[in-house]
Amino acid sequence: MPDRLSLRLRRRVRTPRQKLVASLVTAAVVLGLGGYGVSRLTTPEDRSCAASVARPAGSSECVGVNGDGHAFGMPDLDEVAGAIGRENATLKPGEYATVAVLLPLTSTDGGMREKVLHEVQGAYAYQYRANHESNSETPKIRLVLANTGKGNAHWRETVDRLIAMTDTSDRLRAVSGVATSSTEVREAVAALTAAGVAVVGTTITADDIANGPGHNRYPGLARVSPTNTDEAKALSHFGRVDAAKAFLVQDTRTGDHYTDTLKAAFTANLKGAPHEPALFTSPADPTEEGTTANTFRQITHLICDTRAETVFFAGRHTQLRQFINALGSRGCTDRAFTVLTGDEGSYLGADKKLDRKALKAKLTVRYASLAHPDAWQPAPGRRIPATGGSTGAYSTFLTDIARAAKKPVTLTDGQAIIAYDAMATAVHAIRQATPEGAAYPAKEDVGTQWPQVKGSLRVEGASGWICLDNYGNPYNKAVPIVELTQAGAQRFVQTAWPEGEPPTDTCLPPKKG
Incomplete structure (x- = not known):
C-alpha cells in the first residue's frame, strides 16, 4: 500500500490532457483581461456631466449650458435649477426664445456662491412672470444656465456653445448674468456681442465694460446697474x-x-x-x-x-x-x-x-x-421718491420671487432684485424686436432695442426705473x-x-x- 507521500507526488503530476486544458483556461483569462485593458486604454474617457455639459481637460468642474434642471454639481442650486427645468419642459418647440444666465456657477468662494444662487433665483422669477403673467405675450422664454467655472476660467468654451445656440432650435436671443467686472468677463462680453448676441449685464459696474460716445466696443450690450x-x-x-x-x-x-x-x-x-x-x-x-x-x-x-x-x-x-x-x-x-x-x-x-x-x-x-429690499417699500419717516422707481414694481417682484424657493429668498444683498430686472430688460427687448406675425426676432435685432428703452418705453424695474441711454447704460439709476x-x-x-x-x-x- 503506497504511503501518503507517494500519493501526494502522484497527484501533482498532470496528464497531457490536463496540461492542455490548464493552458487554454490560462490563455482565455489573460486574453480576456488583456482585452479589457486594451478597451480601457482605447475608449475615450466619459467626461460628460449632463446634456451640453462636460468636464474640460484637467478640470473637475462641470462646464457648459443646460436648461433641463442640471445644477452643475452645486447642491445650493438644486431647487432653482429643478424649477427652471420644469418650466422649460412645459414649452412647445417653436414657441420660445432662449435667454442664458452666464455665471461662474461652480465658484468655491462663499460670497460668490451666495451671489450666484440669488441671481439665478431672480432670473427664474422673471422667467415665470414672462411665461404666465404677461397677457400671453410672445415669444415665451426658455431659461438656461451657463457655467464659466471658477474665476470664469472656462468662459471660452461656454461662450462658443452659446453662440452656436443662436442658429439652432434653441434660438438663443440674449445672455444675462455676466456679473463680475473682470478681464475674463470683458472678453466673454466682447465675443458674444461680436457674434451679434444681445447681452444684459446684471452687476458689472466697471466703466470700461460699456459703450459710450466715440466707442462701441460691445455692440448690443446693455446694463441695469450704474457704472462705478x-x-x-x-x-x-x-x-x-x-x-x-x-x-x-x-x-x-x-x-x-x-x-x-x-x-x-x-x-x-x-x-x-x-x-x-x-x-x-x-x-x-x-x-x-x-x-x-x-x-x-x-x-x-x-x-x-x-x-x-x-x-x-x-x-x-x-x-x-x-x-x-x-x-x-x-x-x-x-x-x-x-x-x-x-x-x-x-x-x-x-x-x-x-x-x-x-x-x-x-x-x-x-x-x-445695486438694489435693496427697503428702497421702494414705505416705512415711517421714509419718503419714497416720486420718480425713478415705484412701490408697485417692487410689490410685483415680491410676488414673483416667492415662487423661486420654498424658503424666503435672501434679498438684502440686492442680487436677486437686480437679476430679476436684467431678465425683465432682456425679455422686453426680445418681444419689442419680434416683428408682427413672427414667432421670434432675428438675433441681431434684439441688441438694437436698447436706445428705445427710455421714457414711456422704460423698464419698471424692482430696483428702480431702467432708462437706457443710446449706449445701453442706465441713466441716473437709483443707488x-x-x-x-x-x-x-x-x-x-x-x-x-x-x-x-x-x-x-x-x-x-x-x-x-
Whole structure:
C-alpha cells in the first residue's frame, strides 16, 4: 500500500490532457483581461456631466449650458435649477426664445456662491412672470444656465456653445448674468456681442465694460446697474464729503476693471485731498486671503496720522473685510471713521470672517448697493421718491420671487432684485424686436432695442426705473446707500442719485457732448 507521500507526488503530476486544458483556461483569462485593458486604454474617457455639459481637460468642474434642471454639481442650486427645468419642459418647440444666465456657477468662494444662487433665483422669477403673467405675450422664454467655472476660467468654451445656440432650435436671443467686472468677463462680453448676441449685464459696474460716445466696443450690450463713476457720484452727493478730511485706500493690482474704474472715480471725486492714497496689492485671485491683512494693519497707523474722517476704499470684498477688521483694532479708536465703498460691500453681510466687534469701534461702513429690499417699500419717516422707481414694481417682484424657493429668498444683498430686472430688460427687448406675425426676432435685432428703452418705453424695474441711454447704460439709476450694522445686517439708509436728484417723470437722458 503506497504511503501518503507517494500519493501526494502522484497527484501533482498532470496528464497531457490536463496540461492542455490548464493552458487554454490560462490563455482565455489573460486574453480576456488583456482585452479589457486594451478597451480601457482605447475608449475615450466619459467626461460628460449632463446634456451640453462636460468636464474640460484637467478640470473637475462641470462646464457648459443646460436648461433641463442640471445644477452643475452645486447642491445650493438644486431647487432653482429643478424649477427652471420644469418650466422649460412645459414649452412647445417653436414657441420660445432662449435667454442664458452666464455665471461662474461652480465658484468655491462663499460670497460668490451666495451671489450666484440669488441671481439665478431672480432670473427664474422673471422667467415665470414672462411665461404666465404677461397677457400671453410672445415669444415665451426658455431659461438656461451657463457655467464659466471658477474665476470664469472656462468662459471660452461656454461662450462658443452659446453662440452656436443662436442658429439652432434653441434660438438663443440674449445672455444675462455676466456679473463680475473682470478681464475674463470683458472678453466673454466682447465675443458674444461680436457674434451679434444681445447681452444684459446684471452687476458689472466697471466703466470700461460699456459703450459710450466715440466707442462701441460691445455692440448690443446693455446694463441695469450704474457704472462705478455713477456710484461714486451718488456717494458724493449723499455724503457731502469734505475732500480735506478724506483718505483713499486702493488696490494696485491692475486688470481688475471693477477696482481700476472705482479708484479712478474716487480720485476724481477727491480733488483737493491732502494725502496720496494708501496702497495695497491683492492676490491674483482676489477671493484669496493672501498677505494683505498685514498691509492693512500698517495702513491703519497711517490713517490715524491724518485728520481724515472718511475713508474711500477701492478694492474687492475679501480685502474690504480684512481692512475693516484691521480698523477695528486701530490705535485711534477714540476717533470716528466712515468707510465708503462700491457695491462689493454687499458681500459683507454674509461674510463669516468679518469681525463684527470692529463695527462697534466708532466705525461706520457704508456702500453703494445695486438694489435693496427697503428702497421702494414705505416705512415711517421714509419718503419714497416720486420718480425713478415705484412701490408697485417692487410689490410685483415680491410676488414673483416667492415662487423661486420654498424658503424666503435672501434679498438684502440686492442680487436677486437686480437679476430679476436684467431678465425683465432682456425679455422686453426680445418681444419689442419680434416683428408682427413672427414667432421670434432675428438675433441681431434684439441688441438694437436698447436706445428705445427710455421714457414711456422704460423698464419698471424692482430696483428702480431702467432708462437706457443710446449706449445701453442706465441713466441716473437709483443707488441705495446701505450701512453695515453692528449685528452684521445690511440697513438701508437712503436712495442717492448720480445726478444729485431723481430723474424727471419722462426719464429721457440728456444729450451728451
